[in-house]
Structures are given as structure tokens and as C-alpha cells.
Amino acid sequence: xxxxxxxxxxxxxxxxxxxxxxxxxxxxxxxxxxxxxxxxxxxxxxxxxxxxxxxxxxxxxxxxxxxxxxxxxxxxxxxxxxxxxxxxxxxxxxxxxxxxxxxxxxxxxxxxxxxxxxxxxxxxxxxxxxxxxxxxxxxxxx
Amino acid sequence: xxxxxxxxxxxxxxxxxxxxxxxxxxxxxxxxxxxxxxxxxxxxxxxxxxxxxxxxxxxxxxxxxxxxxxxxxxxxxxxxxxxxxxxxxxxxxxxxxxxxxxxxxxxxxxxxxxxxxxxxxxxxxxxxxxxxxxxxxxxxxxxxxxxxxxxxxxxxxxxxxxxxxxxxxxxxxxxxxxxxxxxxxxxxxxxxxxxxxxxxxxxxxxxxxxxxxxxxxxxxxxxxxxxxxxxxxxxxxxxxxxxxxxxxxxxxxxxxxxxxxxxxxxxxxxxxxxxxxxxxxxxxxxxxxxxxxxxxxxxxxxxxxxxxxxxxxxxxxxxxxxxxxxxxxxxxxxxxxxxxxxxxxxxxxxxxxxxxxxxxxxxxxxxxxxxxxxxxxxxxxxxxxxxxxxxxxxxxxxxxxxxxxxxxxxxxxxxxxxxxxxxxxxxxxxxxxxxxxxxxxxxxxxxxxxxxxxxxxxxxxxxxxxxxxxxxxxxxxxx
Numbered sequence: 001x002x003x004x005x006x007x008x009x010x011x012x013x014x015x016x017x018x019x020x021x022x023x024x025x026x027x028x029x030x031x032x033x034x035x036x037x038x039x040x041x042x043x044x045x046x047x048x049x050x051x052x053x054x055x056x057x058x059x060x061x062x063x064x065x066x067x068x069x070x071x072x073x074x075x076x077x078x079x080x081x082x083x084x085x086x087x088x089x090x091x092x093x094x095x096x097x098x099x100x101x102x103x104x105x106x107x108x109x110x111x112x113x114x115x116x117x118x119x120x121x122x123x124x125x126x127x128x129x130x131x132x133x134x135x136x137x138x139x140x141x142x
Numbered sequence: 143x144x145x146x147x148x149x150x151x152x153x154x155x156x157x158x159x160x161x162x163x164x165x166x167x168x169x170x171x172x173x174x175x176x177x178x179x180x181x182x183x184x185x186x187x188x189x190x191x192x193x194x195x196x197x198x199x200x201x202x203x204x205x206x207x208x209x210x211x212x213x214x215x216x217x218x219x220x221x222x223x224x225x226x227x228x229x230x231x232x233x234x235x236x237x238x239x240x241x242x243x244x245x246x247x248x249x250x251x252x253x254x255x256x257x258x259x260x261x262x263x264x265x266x267x268x269x270x271x272x273x274x275x276x277x278x279x280x281x282x283x284x285x286x287x288x289x290x291x292x293x294x295x296x297x298x299x300x301x302x303x304x305x306x307x308x309x310x311x312x313x314x315x316x317x318x319x320x321x322x323x324x325x326x327x328x329x330x331x332x333x334x335x336x337x338x339x340x341x342x343x344x345x346x347x348x349x350x351x352x353x354x355x356x357x358x359x360x361x362x363x364x365x366x367x368x369x370x371x372x373x374x375x376x377x378x379x380x381x382x383x384x385x386x387x388x389x390x391x392x393x394x395x396x397x398x399x400x401x402x403x404x405x406x407x408x409x410x411x412x413x414x415x416x417x418x419x420x421x422x423x424x425x426x427x428x429x430x431x432x433x434x435x436x437x438x439x440x441x442x443x444x445x446x447x448x449x450x451x452x453x454x455x456x457x458x459x460x461x462x463x464x465x466x467x468x469x470x471x472x473x474x475x476x477x478x479x480x481x482x483x484x485x486x487x488x489x490x491x492x493x494x495x496x497x498x499x500x501x502x503x504x505x506x507x508x509x510x511x512x513x514x515x516x517x518x519x520x521x522x523x524x525x526x527x528x529x530x531x532x533x534x535x536x537x538x539x540x541x542x543x544x545x546x547x548x549x550x551x552x553x554x555x556x557x558x559x560x561x562x563x564x565x566x567x568x569x570x571x572x573x574x575x576x577x578x579x580x581x582x583x584x585x586x587x588x589x590x591x592x593x594x595x596x597x598x599x600x601x602x603x604x605x606x607x608x609x610x611x612x613x614x615x616x617x618x619x620x621x
Contacts, residue, residue: 122407123211
């Protein structure tokens with residue numbers, strides 16, 4: 001991950017926490033959202049032997065696709081203790097996404113859990129183009 | 143959307159029916175608490191829930207209401223079994239998040255000098271936070287057993303007694319659980335998280351009973367002033383989160399085929415009569431059972447730590463379960479509506495059941511006084527025990543509040559505590575805290591929550607539950 005890709009704002013939600021991510025194109029938007037979520041969950045240098053995964057799935061529309069995408073990243077972390085290092089989104093449409101992920105295995109000594117995310121919610125989810133730029137708003141259940 | 147509220151009396155506030163709302167909203171609050179809720183989006187959420195098909199009487203909110211996702215936290219809604227729906231978002235991701243109060247025969251003053259040692263041993267014995275895998279690894283077959291049997295599974299493994307089951311809501315196992323209704327993903331997330339506390343607002347707290355409000359009921363609950371108690375707050379962990387997630391997605395894609403229009407996608411739901419609703423209820427019960435097993439196991443480890451650290455016999459420790467309640471759940475219950483008994487699906491999202499004396503679902507030993515209602519506060523103030531009351535049956539489908547309710551967002555709490563050492567502040571006040579996450583204590587600081595005493599006062603005055611006892615923390619472990 002290039003550090004410049006790690007730009008996001010935190011949404012002030014009473015019980016939980018959300019993010020606003022912006023990018024020039026839709027692939028970047030999805031990538032940045034995944035990096036932002038990882039940044040909220042894990043602290044520490046994400047190094048280690050990379051584990052490669054291909055991830056392909058479908059959704060109803062872009063907001064649904066975003067919830068499912070981040071849900072996949074969260075699942076990989078919780079079920080397999082894999083953290084996103086690099087993402088290549090090979091194709092994306094309104095209803096489908098194909099990607100190749102480079103992940104690192106979570107190690108207690110090297111990484112620290114910053115915050116538990118229980119789920120990626122559909123609450124007030126939006127993925128839209130605003131003034132020529134893509135923007136996504138996502139709220140997590142913490 | 144601008145929400146209008148009409149004050150009915152000091153404890154009740156009506157949101158009149160407008161737009162797509164099928165019923166009005168009714169918020170239980172108080173003159174002290176009401177100004178806070180006007181500032182966030184939780185009242186819009188009360189109104190949104192009121193638009194769901196088959197909702198009965200009111201979209202309800204308890205005094206600890208705050209902005210959730212889909213349903214407000216502190217929301218209660220009952221649905222007609224024929225016309226109504228079930229919404230996984232109305233239960234929440236943490237299915238059967240709940241609390242368990244354990245009493246002891248010890249006096250807090252005897253333990254206070256040893257609290258640091260006790261808390262640090264509890265912190266070692268009870269895995270907290272994410273990434274902390276539990277001491278238990280479940281095979282796929284065992285996980286199905288947990289999903290089916292709940293707390294009984296733990297008791298059969300030697301982690302508890304049959305009396306513990308008597309003192310757990312639904313005897314620690316919800317009926318209708320079907321392990322086959324649960325996805326493999328949920329089993330994968332849950333396989334190493336049984337017997338873990340989790341993070342966020344979850345905790346294990348060693349407390350002292352500081353005040354008794356109702357001596358008769360306290361005697362039945364075996365609570366006395368100065369007594370040492372332990373309160374455990376956790377839920378179904380990744381197992382439940384994944385089940386909620388799976389069904390929200392499935393319902394989200396199918397909701398339009400039932401002609402249901404949603405004001406918020408998080409309210410995705412299915413008609414109670416549909417096959418999908420039945421499957422969700424079966425999977426939800428599995429998560430509820432996982433949570434009861436989880437709290438049962440954590441209680442058992444707590445008992446072991448106490449016996450070891452204090453070098454005390456089980457008889458002298460006298461550790462007994464008072465009660466275990468869930469506060470994120472949907473239940474099929476019978477309630478009196480307009481003079482007739484109706485079977486309803488009651489959603490409680492951040493709300494506790496509050497059954498009065500004589501109700502058939504109250505354990506026999508509490509039959510004359512009502513169900514113990516456990517209300518945790520934040521780590522720096524106090525928690526309460528209440529007793530279920532008839533008013534809840536009449537007004538809230540047998541429900542009351544579940545906690546303090548957040549006031550500040552996590553971000554604002556972090557800003558407000560900049561440069562402060564929260565653990566030291568608490569220690570100065572005699573509360574010893576150990577936590578895993580770097581920012582947990584700042585996010586969970588007392589100022590981030592409503593005053594739990596005001597919340598409890600509001601439900602007491604509205605007749606939704608009656609005050610029995612107040613406890614103050616001596617030591618807390620958090621994720």
C-alpha cells in the first residue's frame with residue numbers, strides 16, 4: 001500500500017464509527033476503503049510473507065458491493081487472521097468485483113489490534129460520484 | 143427529516159404518526175434525558191421502524207435510546223405473526239449480547255486490598271479483545287452442539303451447574319435452534335472465540351453492592367449491602383456477527399419482491415410467514431445459544447480464578463448466578479393487545495426483558511417478585527439490579543432499558559480525553575481497570591455515556607421495572 005492511499009475521514013456516530021473515503025476512480029475508492037478499514041482495526045507495520053488470494057463476488061449495486069467487499073476483508077481478518085497489504089482490483093462493475101489481494105498473517109508481537117469491528121453495516125451507506133470525484137460513506141458496527 | 147415530539151407526561155414522549163409510519167413512536171425518557179435525544183438521529187430511526195409492515199401499537203424506545211444503525215439502540219418493536227416481519231437489524235449483529243450477574247458470599251471490603259491481583263489474574267484467564275483466541279477450540283461438530291444446547295453444553299463439560307441454567311433467560315438455550323441454518327463462515331468465525339469477552343463496551347466487572355432500594359426483593363435475589371458481585375457483559379462474538387450479516391444480505395436482495403419499501407437498507411427484513419424468516423430465527427437462536435455458552439464459560443473461569451487467588455473453598459466463596467439476560471434478541475411471545483392474547487415477534491435491540499411476578503417465564507425462585515433485570519452502567523459509575531414490573535407488560539411488550547446508552551461518539555470521547563490517563567483517574571477513585579486495546583478506556587470513559595442512574599430512574603418512574611440494588615465497580619477488565 002502506498003501511504004498516500006491511506007486517506008479517510010472518520011464519521012462521528014454515537015455508538016459506532018464510520019468512514020468517508022474519496023478517490024478519482026471507482027477502483028481506487030474500493031481500495032482506499034479497504035485500507036481505511038484495516039487501518040482502523042490494526043496497528044503496526046504490515047509486513048511478513050505475503051499470502052495471495054483471489055476474491056470475486058457479486059452485489060446488487062455499488063453500495064451493496066461496497067458492504068460485501070469490506071465484509072470480505074473483515075472476514076479474512078477475523079476467520080483467517082489475514083491483513084490486507086496490497087490490493088489489485090482487476091475488474092469492477094455495478095454488480096461485481098474481481099480482485100487479487102496480497103495479505104499478511106496477523107502476528108501478536110508485530111501487530112496490535114486497535115479496534116474490533118463487528119460488521120460493515122448498510123446504515124446510510126452511500127457510494128456516489130460527486131463533482132467528478134467518487135465518495136463512499138460506510139458505517140461500521142463497533 | 144424533522145421529528146416532532148409531543149410530551150405525554152414526564153416519562154413518555156410521543157412521535158405522532160406521519161408519512162409512511164404505520165404506528166406512532168413512543169419514547170420513554172425523562173426531563174433530564176429528553177434534551178439529549180433531540181440532537182441525534184435516533185428519533186428518525188424510531189420513526190423508520192414504525193414504517194415496517196405488521197408493527198403493533200408503537201415503535202418503542204427506552205430511555206437509553208441512541209443512534210444505532212437501522213433500529214435505534216434501545217428500540218423495541220413487536221410484529222404480528224401473520225402480517226409482520228422480522229429484521230436482523232432489529233436484533234443487531236451481536237445476537238444475544240447480554241449480561242450475567244454473579245453473587246458471592248464475600249464482603250467487598252475483605253477483597254478490596256487484593257483487587258489488583260484478582261483483576262490481573264482474571265485478565266489472564268479471560269481472553270479479551272479481537273485476535274485473542276479463546277482457550278477453547280471447537281470442532282465443527284462441537285460448534286453445532288453449542289449452537290443447539292447453549293449454556294447446557296458448557297455445564298455438561300463441567301463448566302457450571304444445573305442451577306445456573308435455572309437462572310438463565312430461556313434456561314440458556316433458545317428453542318428452535320437449527321445448526322444447519324448457520325453458514326460455514328459463521329462457524330469459521332466462531333470456532334476459536336467461545337470463551338472470549340471481545341472489546342468495545344464488553345467487560346467483566348468485580349463490584350460491591352452499595353445500596354438496596356427494595357429489601358424484600360433483594361432478599362429473594364440474595365443481594366445485600368457490601369456484598370461482592372461480578373457482572374459479565376458479552377455476546378455471541380463473530381459467530382453471531384456473521385449470522386446477522388448473512389441474513390441481512392439475503393433479505394436485502396429479496397425485500398423488494400415482497401413489496402416492502404425501506405427507509406434505510408439496514409432495516410432489511412422478511413415476512414414472518416416466509417421460509418427465510420424461519421431460517422433466520424433458527425440461526426439467530428443458534429447465536430443466542432452460543433452467547434449463553436460464552437457467558438457460562440466466562441463465569442466458570444471467574445469462579446476458578448477467585449478460588450485460586452483467594453485460596454477459598456467453593457462453599458466459602460458462595461458464587462452463584464443471580465440471572466443472565468439478553469438485550470439483543472427477537473422472541474416469539476404472547477402479549478395482551480386490545481384485550482386479546484396475541485402471538486407476536488418482539489424485537490429488543492438494546493432492551494431487556496422485564497417480566498413481572500407471576501409470569502410463567504420467570505424462574506420459580508423469583509416468581510413472587512419478578513425477573514431480575516440487570517442494567518450495566520459505564521466502568522466508572524455504577525450498575526443496577528431491577529425487578530420486572532407489570533407496567534412493562536402493559537406498555538412495552540415486557541421490555542425495559544439495557545444500560546446507560548452512549549452520549550458521545552468514540553471520536554468525541556477520544557478528543558475529550560486527550561492527554562488523560564483514564565486508568566489512573568479511575569484508580570484514584572478506587573476502580574482498578576485492566577484493558578487490552580490502546581484506545582478502549584478513552585472511548586469508554588464515563589463522560590461518553592448517559593448517566594445510568596437517570597436512565598434507571600426513568601424506567602422506574604414509568605413503571606417498566608423497579609429498582610432493587612445498586613453496585614459500584616472495584617475492578618474491571620475490558621477488551
